[in-house]
Amino acid sequence: MTLWFDKHGRPVDVLEWGRLSEDWDYCLIVEDEAHGWIVRTVWTGDPGIHGVILGSSRPLPIFATVAIQHAGTPDARILELWLHVNLEQAQQGHRRIVDWMRRPGLIPLICDTYIAELFLVSRAKPEPPVNR
Numbered sequence: 001m002t003l004w005f006d007k008h009g010r011p012v013d014v015l016e017w018g019r020l021s022e023d024w025d026y027c028l029i030v031e032d033e034a035h036g037w038i039v040r041t042v043w044t045g046d047p048g049i050h051g052v053i054l055g056s057s058r059p060l061p062i063f064a065t066v067a068i069q070h071a072g073t074p075d076a077r078i079l080e081l082w083l084h085v086n087l088e089q090a091q092q093g094h095r096r097i098v099d100w101m102r103r104p105g106l107i108p109l110i111c112d113t114y115i116a117e118l119f120l121v122s123r124a125k126p127e128p129p130v131n132r
Helices: 014-021 087-101
Strands: 028-034 037-043 063-069 077-084
Touching: 028 087, 037 087, 063 087, 077 087
Parallel strands: none
Antiparallel strands: 028 037, 037 063, 063 077
């Protein structure tokens, strides 16, 4: 069973996945701001990184969107993590999340998650997602 995929869902070996994951321009799908939060959608290419049970017959998520407060600082916090199985779903999901977060009067509640550090990269010094 293939464990890694490129942005188009094609299987890749670990060396190709590693090469792709070092390219932040490849990993970053889209980023927006909403009420002071950064909403970032990235390709991870590794469904196992999201705690997904491999071997499932369901499509595996290889993209994730997060809403980050105080991005790039030690006080950074993740609001939520949304998973997507393909590039089109990731782009559409990102747009829906940004639209939802831009609603007037929305007060996001923070939740912590271990995956947060994958997405809390500074714009000044971007780093690709890493496999844990």
